[in-house]
Amino acid sequence: MIFLRDNTLLERPLRFEDIKPRLLGHWGTCPGLILLHAHLSLLIRNHDLDMIYVIGPGHGAPAALACLWLERSLENFYPGEYGVNREGLGRLIARFAVPGGFPSHINAETPGAIHEGGELGYALAVSFGAVMDKPDVIVACVVGDGEAETGATAAAWHAHKFIDPRESGAVLPILHVNGFKISERTIFGTMDDKELVALFSGYGWLVCIVDDLEHIDEQLYSALEWALAEIHTIQQAAREEKPILKPRWPMIVLKTPKGWTGPKEIDGKILEGSFTSHQVPLPKANSDKAHLTALQEWLSSYRIHELLDPEGHPVPIVAHILPQNETKRLGRLRLTHESYTPLNEVPWHPFSFPKGADASSMKAVGNYLDAVFQANPHTIRLFSPDELESNKLSSILTHTGRNFQWDEHSFAKDGRVIEVLSEHLCQGFMEGYTLTGRTGIFPSYEAFLGIVSTMVVQYGKFVKIAKQGGGGSRRTRWRGDLHSLNYIETSTWTRQEHNGFSHQNPGFVGTVLSMKAEFARVYFPPDANTFLYTLHHCLESNNLVNLLIGSKHPAPTYLSPEEASLHCSRGAGIFYFASSPGDVVPNIVLVGIGTELTFEVIAAASLLHTLVPHLRIRVVNVVDLMRLSAEGSHSHSLTLGEFEELFTADKPVLFNYHGYVSDLQALLFGRREGVGRMWVRGYREEGSTTTPFEMMVVNGVSRFDVVKWAIKRGVEGGVLGEGEGGRVLNQIERKEQSVRGFIREHGKDPDDMYDMPKFE
Template sequence: MPAEVIDRPNPQPLASRIPDAVLELSVKLEKVNLSDADLKGLQEFRRASNYIAAAMIFLSDNALLERDLTFEDIKPRLLGHWGTCPGLTLVYAHLNYLTRKNGLQTIFVVGPGHGAPAILASLWLEGSLEKFYPKYSRDKQGLHNLITGFSTPHGFPSHINAETPGSIHEGGELGYALSVSFGAVMDKPDLIVACIVGDGEAESGPTATAWHAAKYIDPAESGAVIPIVHVNGFKISERTIYGCMDDKEMVSLFTGYGYQCRFVEDLEDIDRDLATSFQWALDEIHQIQKAARSGKPIMKPRWPVLIMRTPKGWSGPKKVNGEFVEGSFHAHQVPLMAAGSNKSQLADLQKWLLSYDPEDLFTGSGAPTDSITSIIPMEDHNKLGQRAETYKNYEPLNVPDWKQYGAEKGSEESCMKVIGNLIDQALVDNPKSLRLFSPDELVSNKLDAVFNHTGRDFQWDEFSHAKGGRVIEILSEHTCQGFLQGYTLTGRTGIFPSYESFLGIIHTMMVQYSKFNKMARETAWRTDLSSINYIETSTWTRQEHNGFSHQNPSFIGAVLNLKPTAARVYLPPDANTFLSTIAHCLRSKNYVNLMVGSKQPQPVFLSVAEADAHCQAGASIFKFASTDSGLHPDVVLVGIGSELTFEVIVAASLLRRKCPSLRVRVVNVTDLMILEAATIHPHSLSEDEFSSLFTPDKPIFFNYHGYRNEIRGLLFGRPNLERVSIGCYIEEGSTTTPFDMMLRNKVSRYHIMEAAIKGAAKVNERVALDMTRQLSEVRHQVSKVQEYIMEHGKDPDGTFDVPRFEGTGFEGPRGKAEGKSKEEEFFVN
């Protein structure tokens, strides 16, 4: 430990060493002069919403407390989160008021997703629940249905989800509200998204990075986010980091992020304090936007952020069983858990609910009073729960004809370079409804053709500032995913290209999104959405130069685990099939599309027309590489994935010369879901189709890009699976050569040949006669190649040459005139 610390018994606290001038960076304003009517409306809205929220957690009857509570009025299971609700109702009331006063287009994104009681209560008050769910009408019966049905099998769940009007974010997994909000405002110049971030959520890594999202918002073309950091001090059972930060620390943090902040914390006059803060934030936003839209953009504008401090569980029970509840972690979920069996807690619950004076908040029929509705926007389409952007704003893309970008059959092309040209034109044709979000890997992934007509959108860089780029690169997969979700859920389309090994970072985010989308599809009033589209490249097969850490195809399995109605996984074998696939995915709706392909030059096996037919079928026989076009095979060799299919094709070529009596059928699968047992997935092959493609009874060897259990799971339920063997990624790798990666994972042409010989020997006696000798020669060749790689540090010359298949029409790369590659000559001789 440094001596100066040892010698200082009471080191000066960090906060006191921060200059007082830092606090001058926080905004202090004279409070707005709310009229008595507006103030009353805000206060009564909050009281009514808090009453309903609390009642939803506890009551199975007696919703308006028209008699004393009994144990029979209490739900058998008390579910819900009270602690965050008072802060959420406070913000909701003021967003209504701000929207009505300024004629805004406003969405509310709620990070604390378990605060559903507060949001549902507010939605009931503004009439949005009734619009989408008539049984929640604004009367006694509707309120009874809402309160008694909450967190029961027939009511709303305990957290915000796609069934909640106005929601575009579930919040079940903390950390993503802020990035989703920024994605939502992109290309929506008049949209304001108010995003409340809980101080627990603020501790998450995705939220920490998402504060930089404002640096990717061009105010000339996009709307704005008003972030509200809700500091109530506690998580489930621990203090929060933000709750322990003083003003100087908070101002320093957000000034460093690039914001100007204002504290909202005057509990004695909270409504004037928050109304003043919201109006200030809106005025700052309009000033930034006006400058940008008049051609004089502000370089590095400081966007507003509100730091709102209120007690956790504010207005709830102060103490229970001698322990503080309000202002402590005890308020986080259900403060009076024994209300259904303990007379004292039942009495405390009644006292708590009556403290809101419900008889003054609802009319005789059970509707909210005029004072409450006076602060709500008058037009339905302007109410927070009914903004069209949140549920019916799908904008179909104008997708270019992919065939004009097709590559010549027999040439060598990078899938990524070819599709980059199509994406570039799609960005031109859809200037306000298509964006590309990438973790700083576009050039590495050879997708740089997307920059032919656009640039990067990064507003804190003098070279891209105010240029309107359609590409966002930020080295945070979480933020890219959040942007993608917000952009998609408000009607547009996004593409997320990434290194294969790092897509797993957003695995749970993708799953959360899929769950939201599943519920949205089951909610009658939500319309279709564009699919979210992942391009997975820089795959393990060509990440040998980066090493073992960059070799991981596990995201495929993550998508396969989704509901069949959502999951789509494509592994196009060449450039033309990838073009067809991405064009299809950009037109598709409601799916999670995963496209896996190589960025390195690969042979183009299929013409444009052949690729079109192949992709429509999902799989087909590569007749050029098969014996007699695939008739009467002894064994079926299946390639899934570009490099894996290449190895299958080379193995088939070698077998022609090495083992001419062995009859091979080569199949490529581009749509992984066709393998799933019939009726499980919409793309599944029928049993007759499966048998036609793979034969009813011949041995099958799958050479698969991902993990073995993925193929096993897909094939489960198909007949005669004992004939199936699988080569796949087996977690072997290093900084080595491309072909050594094939050898280490036992998916090389030689391992395929070995599998083919063993399988064919079961049905072809001529192959069986020579099997031992042939297998010995193949294994010897593996040893020779491995020794060569270890000695020379490179693959043998000709390893990736592709032979012609004479008489089939496939000429090989650049129209090779010779019938055999260098490697084949070496092997056969």
């Protein structure tokens, strides 16, 4: 597949014109992956298993695709293209890693795949997420010894400690040690057997090493049978109410040479068993006679004519190892491509607050999710990086618990919450859980969601291909819907004044905004009722990445439940209670995006109504950030008419925005119309251990900053005289200095700083 575009059955000697002009792909990992696919298929056949094969070394796509062709999975999902015959095989080989064909890495076009095969490190965590609440499923997860050097994989070796064998399936990790990365030895390749066994025994695994190349089939067969028996022993004990505390789950270490069975050497360089076989071992096969001859000898060594008949059909002995039930073949298991399980809906209104009440959005969320978990005891989980209590979500635990099997207090108790201080594990668990049809929620401190930014991007690429296909071709109609990934971002920079600068970072918003627009949603509900509505909406959505940002601290409830529903359904709207009375054209528009930033806008509006009542003000709140994107660039974008209805056609607009200014500027710039009359204020990398209000001041988003901007625009527009404007600015400066002086003297904000402003 890496080399040939013609003569794929070697019916004549190879010529240069048979070779692709660009040689792309990775050979080194493929022999081990093919060996495992064959043996896992036999294991499924012999025991009628529901098994998923997760391939960490996703660059080994040629191995996966070849096996999927052989087991007829490609033929099933791509009828008429990749039939199990000479035409189908020729098409698969010729189209690999060329425009219009399969890419060089495993992706959503690969039947059976639930893991994007590009960025390394996440296969094991995804595998564990996939088996949660699926008691009959086993995931065989192959981890390359290069991938095993990543921090995410290092944490994932602990993941079995969160699996309750009574309610969930099992993961069989297979560490594939071929000794080399792209250009150097691997850490695991330099460890002897005692060191490997000691390391993984310390993690809690029962280790079997498979390394006898002369008898590799017999040894691997026996190892897999042993592993399956160990898994069933652990599960049977748990399901007979005799659970084993700290069970030692099996794992296999498979040792084979990198590029095994490939050319031994070329141009004086060792290939087999060396890093030089990682990618294309014969890179000049399309131009160098020695390379072409070596390729001919290599491919001929597989005796393809003994395995396929002249029409390209596999001989009976090859097909004999495949599961007779075709729906259980590794590329066909329905769980990997069409397993969407709807949630039982729970109304949010019973958990809402009356208008005017002070309420914590996160406490409201905790109460609501407690009910959601009760209504959906096996199809939703929450993954938290040790922050549930800190984020004021502990009421989730009213009717469930934490699922940590190595703790005697949470052992075998069916908890819906997994807390582990690894954002990588939380993300991987949620991906695996979601990709097999269920719903996951990931609450986190705002500053630390960035740890999983590239994981989220990789997941987004998988979903994009699953729902839209690649290269403009929707080849993946066979993949069903998925629940959305749901992130609750709290403990935000605005209230991380006690932890300091390191905890102040709203950058994850930019990660989500950079994703394909059809799959990205960012929400800033300003109060508890709007947050509840938005969360309910997100839990009903499919195929998206939802980011909800809000405060864990008590804040005013601006809208009744009915008003919150209408406001959120529109995505943005006027806060009439804080705006100048009457349906008048404003002189300025003040926009709040984010809980605390909206409060500062409302407080500023109150000051302006008192100081300059003849300055007509409109206060707007934006919940759905995507409403601001350029018309036509996103399905949620405001039309030009809708945009001007909210923000006017020509008046100055100030956006007091929770995130980095550049995020919002990029959305607004796409509109082009009237950008020059818009100002954006947001987090500007200023902060320390200080007070909440001081955080507003140093970032230029306090009520005083908003008032000063409004006065200057009023003077520029001729609504205020220069003298009047100057006097008001002086008043505001003095008031600001008074507040900051109080903070310096007392070490806290004034007690009334966050009282709901009064409006006549």
